[in-house]
Amino acid sequence: MGPLAGIRVADFSNHAAGPQATMFLGLLGADVIRIESRRRLDIQRRPHAVYGRDRASTFDHLGLHKRSITLDLKSGGGHALALELVAVADVVVENFRPGVMARLGLSWDDCTRVNPRIVMVSLSTNGQEGPAARAPGYAPIFAAAGALGWITGYRNGPPVEIRNMMDHTAGLYACFAVLAALHARELSGQGRYVDLSAREVAITLAGESVVHGLRGQPVTRMGNEHENWVPHGVFPCSGDDRWLAIVCTNDREWATLASHIAEPWATSSTYRAVRGRIAHRRDLEDRVARWTGTQDRDRLAEELQARGLAAERSFDARDLVADSHLGTRCAIVEVSHPAHGRRRTVGSPWHLKGAAVVPTWSPELGAHNEAVLCGLLGHTTDELAGWIRDGIVY
Amino acid sequence: MGKSLEPEVLEQCFRFVLRELAHRIQSSPGDSLPCMEGIMHHPQPEALAHLRVVVVGSGSVAINFAGRTLADMGATVVKLEDPPDGDSCRRYPPIADGFDPPSSLFAFAAAGTHSVLVGDGDADRRHRALLLNEADVILHDQVTEAGWLADPVDGRVGRLAVVAVTPYGQFGPKRDVVGTDLTLFQAGGEGYLMPSGLAHEERPDGPPILAGRYVPSYQAGMVAAVGTLVALRSSEVSGVPERVDISIQDAQLSLNHLVVDRWQDGVLERRSNRSFRYGGVLRCRDGYVQILTLEDHQWHGLRDMIGSPGWAFDPALDDQLERARSGGRINAALRAWAASRTRDDVVRSAKEHGVPAGAFLSPADLRSDEQLRARGFFDQGHELFASPFLMRAPARTAPPRRAPRLGEHTAMFADGFSGSVR
Numbered sequence: 001m002g003p004l005a006g007i008r009v010a011d012f013s014n015h016a017a018g019p020q021a022t023m024f025l026g027l028l029g030a031d032v033i034r035i036e037s038r039r040r041l042d043i044q045r046r047p048h049a050v051y052g053r054d055r056a057s058t059f060d061h062l063g064l065h066k067r068s069i070t071l072d073l074k075s076g077g078g079h080a081l082a083l084e085l086v087a088v089a090d091v092v093v094e095n096f097r098p099g100v101m102a103r104l105g106l107s108w109d110d111c112t113r114v115n116p117r118i119v120m121v122s123l124s125t126n127g128q129e130g131p132a133a134r135a136p137g138y139a140p141i142f143a144a145a146g147a148l149g150w151i152t153g154y155r156n157g158p159p160v161e162i163r164n165m166m167d168h169t170a171g172l173y174a175c176f177a178v179l180a181a182l183h184a185r186e187l188s189g190q191g192r193y194v195d196l197s198a199r200e201v202a203i204t205l206a207g208e209s210v211v212h213g214l215r216g217q218p219v220t221r222m223g224n225e226h227e228n229w230v231p232h233g234v235f236p237c238s239g240d241d242r243w244l245a246i247v248c249t250n251d252r253e254w255a256t257l258a259s260h261i262a263e264p265w266a267t268s269s270t271y272r273a274v275r276g277r278i279a280h281r282r283d284l285e286d287r288v289a290r291w292t293g294t295q296d297r298d299r300l301a302e303e304l305q306a307r308g309l310a311a312e313r314s315f316d317a318r319d320l321v322a323d324s325h326l327g328t329r330c331a332i333v334e335v336s337h338p339a340h341g342r343r344r345t346v347g348s349p350w351h352l353k354g355a356a357v358v359p360t361w362s363p364e365l366g367a368h369n370e371a372v373l374c375g376l377l378g379h380t381t382d383e384l385a386g387w388i389r390d391g392i393v394y
Numbered sequence: 395m396g397k398s399l400e401p402e403v404l405e406q407c408f409r410f411v412l413r414e415l416a417h418r419i420q421s422s423p424g425d426s427l428p429c430m431e432g433i434m435h436h437p438q439p440e441a442l443a444h445l446r447v448v449v450v451g452s453g454s455v456a457i458n459f460a461g462r463t464l465a466d467m468g469a470t471v472v473k474l475e476d477p478p479d480g481d482s483c484r485r486y487p488p489i490a491d492g493f494d495p496p497s498s499l500f501a502f503a504a505a506g507t508h509s510v511l512v513g514d515g516d517a518d519r520r521h522r523a524l525l526l527n528e529a530d531v532i533l534h535d536q537v538t539e540a541g542w543l544a545d546p547v548d549g550r551v552g553r554l555a556v557v558a559v560t561p562y563g564q565f566g567p568k569r570d571v572v573g574t575d576l577t578l579f580q581a582g583g584e585g586y587l588m589p590s591g592l593a594h595e596e597r598p599d600g601p602p603i604l605a606g607r608y609v610p611s612y613q614a615g616m617v618a619a620v621g622t623l624v625a626l627r628s629s630e631v632s633g634v635p636e637r638v639d640i641s642i643q644d645a646q647l648s649l650n651h652l653v654v655d656r657w658q659d660g661v662l663e664r665r666s667n668r669s670f671r672y673g674g675v676l677r678c679r680d681g682y683v684q685i686l687t688l689e690d691h692q693w694h695g696l697r698d699m700i701g702s703p704g705w706a707f708d709p710a711l712d713d714q715l716e717r718a719r720s721g722g723r724i725n726a727a728l729r730a731w732a733a734s735r736t737r738d739d740v741v742r743s744a745k746e747h748g749v750p751a752g753a754f755l756s757p758a759d760l761r762s763d764e765q766l767r768a769r770g771f772f773d774q775g776h777e778l779f780a781s782p783f784l785m786r787a788p789a790r791t792a793p794p795r796r797a798p799r800l801g802e803h804t805a806m807f808a809d810g811f812s813g814s815v816r
Contacts (some may be wrong), residue, residue: 028624131768132765135750138686145752146768147757149684153589153603157596159675160589160591160675173782180783195784196782205605206501209607212498214772219488233601234576234580234585243578245580245585256743296775310577316653317654324567329641331647347644347648350620350640352416
């Protein structure tokens, strides 16, 4: 159970952004029914060279808290079953290219005809309208087009591709859109349609820079620099690829760091006031880096945090999985499967009463065909057998 | 001049125009939005109309952005600020002197909210208590809720969501550790992996960097906005206040789970091994383009785009894994091809060949972008831009609202939310 218990989602999404949205809804207790097909396997269900995988994944984080059915939506029978599901659902989520849902007979108009209370969220690269609506896109592309990639990178270096984080953040925004539309539905009794552009999501992640640029102000890539806070960087520590982020937001914090460094240059009057630190930023941060390069990252992080400074390790995956704070907060949880064993994955970012949904393994393809098509929609097992034979359930 | 129209006729004409507008707004996706006075207004959704939100805190971009997000959807959002200088986010960079507010960060993150100045005097305390008691949502940045923040919650009956956004959450060994966007981005799994691709190739010894400027705060703000609506739902059922604890680190991690998944599959991702085998960031004569091909037909298009070199037709390259292994050679050819062309030429050619690609656009580039103009994303001649949530029926065609001046709405909310006008 969770706070969204009683909400049912017909999930037509695929790849990353849409499934992130529906995974969050399932995490919060909604009954998410994922409509898949063997004719068009989603990315985690097949080999993928980009992720260095020569076979289907046995675990899909974005498949957690969902049920899986398989329908050939291009068949009359599959389309009819999809609409039956929409009729008993509260939410439809999709992230196809604009026009696909309409061609499948599952547009907003089609869905509201069978369920006037349906909430539908369409998440696409550029939105449903406009000259670029049908252009294909992936996370790095809409992050580039949304200025977020442009403002990210070393000073005087090239822009940076923004990857999974961008997809998943678009999914987070879609999750919010679903909840806002459900809230509106409670007041009006009517469904809502939300058209969300992942590129526009990217723009909001660069919002302060976009406003600055719209004001006619110069905007450049700054790496880890900050106009007013020095030091403000990620510094190397001893060992291979071990880094520590350190930020001093005022003179008092710098004095604390300087006393910890305990070398003559650190207590120099040159750096005591922020104006001096800004004027000599490069020199100061080079000195800090030389000092941190002799320090153990983990020990230094703890010491500086204990002294009230903003300092944090650059966590790799090993650090994340082993971190006691994240474990205490169930931000890292364990899931298990009778055949695949146990593994760690990421938990919920929402801590509230009654929100604990026990993490389950991602479902096998079509694992819930009978439970949904018969148990929920009321069809017989003979009908289901016929649909499987005819390739409608496939 | 003819006779003026009778009032009844005028009303019929007015209602006809409204019906036509409503029909256009409620029509299927694919139709263009109504255009008024040559300016495309981005309809502002009213999904959260009647929601009363109070934001309490200083220096937290996350709760400001959560408040802005709720305001985008129609909520009335009031920031309680301390005299004399208010929320320190008002002084966060980037700063544009001569603009109001000077902080472009505050102009963005607090757009659409209201500012009420409350000090320590008796009248101020009563005013603050009034607003907190009338709120449906309290967004704050305190690790421990105490005093006047706890009082409106304890013993309260009825719907109330109290949402806390802090660096490491309200419980756990690190609850009292301070954090900024830079440190928290490094704590969330993505920081260690950035930059990858061309930026890392050109500076392999460079440090991990921050995406954007305030990305962790915006993401946590959106997580808080979700938590707000979920908590309200719970609270309506239970009849008592619901508290939500949001950690900026947890929020980061929830969006960066792939790095944990890959480690559990035996692959430790680093900046050095995370790049796309071919494609990625391409340097052009006058800028940069991002190219990414995941499907076979897109590879065929890319192959043709760069001039169909003979080696690219090796049957072995029909296999995705083999193409990945040959990524260096493919990239050398692709980069050489792009380097001699302009950014726009590369994007045009990619489109012609069915290769997913996009130019790296600067903030200044966005204003003239045809797609964004068609969607009414920017208010013409104004620095504000609309909510990314384009919601149908009903939709209020009001332009986006700016961030508030310090204490601007103190009088408006003197009698609580009931005196406000949205």
